[in-house]
Amino acid sequence: MHHIRRGAGRPLLLIHGLGGHWQSWNPILDSLAASREVIAVDLPGFGQTPRLAGETSIRTLANEVANFLHVHGVTGIDAVGSSMGARLVLELARRGGIVGGVVSLNPGGFWRGWERHAFFSSIYLSIRLLRLLRPVLPAVCASPLGRALLLAQFSARPTKLAPEVVSDELCSYVASHAFDELLAQLAYGEEQQGAARNTIAHPLVIGWGKRDRVCFPRQAARALALFPDAQLHWFDRCGHFPHWDAPAQTVQLILSALGGERGKVADALSHADDRPDRAFSPGLHLPHSTDPAW
Structure with missing residues (x-):
């Protein structure tokens, strides 16, 4: 390995x-x-x-x-x-x-239920789009708009990501020999x-x-x-x-x-980081019913 x-x-x-x-x-x-x-x-x-x-x-x-x-x-x-x-x-x-x-x-x-099918179909369509874009993927990833479109499902702030990190990752998806088999295994195995x-x-x-x-x-x-x-x-x-x-x-x-x-x-x-200038609160907790993400 x-x-x-x-x-x-x-x-x-x-x-x-x-x-x-x-x-x-x-x-x-x-x-x-x-x-x-x-x-x-x-x-x-x-x-x-x-x-x-x-x-x-x-x-x-x-x-x-x-x-x-x-x-x-x-x-x-x-x-x-x-x-x-x-x-x-x-x-x-x-x-x-x-x-x-x-x-x-x-x-x-x-x-x-439907989450399983949503996962499979969304990733299935995404990888096929990436394979079509393979020759121009680095150029698309260099654009903030391109990163926003390609990573809308994966990142909360795709335009802030380094273009080379995004390009390298998406090109790896395209080159993966086991992607399709493992996608099906993850969804339905x-x-x-x-x-x-x-x-x-x-x-x-x-x-x-x-x-x-x-x-x-x-x-x-x-x-x-x-x-x-x-x-x-x-x-x-x-x-x-x-x-x-x-x-x-x-x-x-x-x-x-x-x-x-x-x-x-x-x-x-x-207590991992209690500085007031940080934009997060790292405490461990379960979401409440009023949490919009829940």
Whole structure:
């Protein structure tokens, strides 16, 4: 499995989302590497890692990641995942003994009914548009209007994103060999299993953007129902990729959540950044019924 290692300190695994590659983490990679040794992978069928000979699914990808960690002697490593990768780190946490603390950012796979079809059809149409635009994607991404149109579903502030980050990510989607198979698996394949209360010994935090138009915020309650040991962190003005829309807050969340024991996580996160000039409140909470995102 192709990967990069950067920084020094306690190892930290980063797992990208559907269609992505290790560069998906570029907005926060250097900040994390200042405190931890970061290992960012290309999952099979994405980036520079060949696809699997058989089925590509959450189950088989989890098997591959577990084997990768064993081979490299880092079983028990803390792990962070985004989107599909966020569901993958939850699966690894559920299995036990594979990863340590986990931060899961906007995990996919907790949709119900029409949400499942909306996810599949919207991403299906998006990837086909990107494939048609492939020759001119870098030029389109260089334009604020182009980024706004292409990333309206994924980011709460697409015009603020670096053009090279967007171009690199979308070109990776187009080049992914396993994209179509895994999209169908995510939408209509095996549903995510949960873990009973008090069965996960390490910190487990689920982060969710309140403006996520891929995995709607109401799905957070379903994720917590399956993983009752998890704590929830809302990103107030973020879409599907908090590490893009709010990189500093995301780094703060990861380092705070994975810096202590499970019982101390809530207190650490509620005081992660209390400076008045910050535009967010990082406390852990469930949404109230008056929350417009809920």
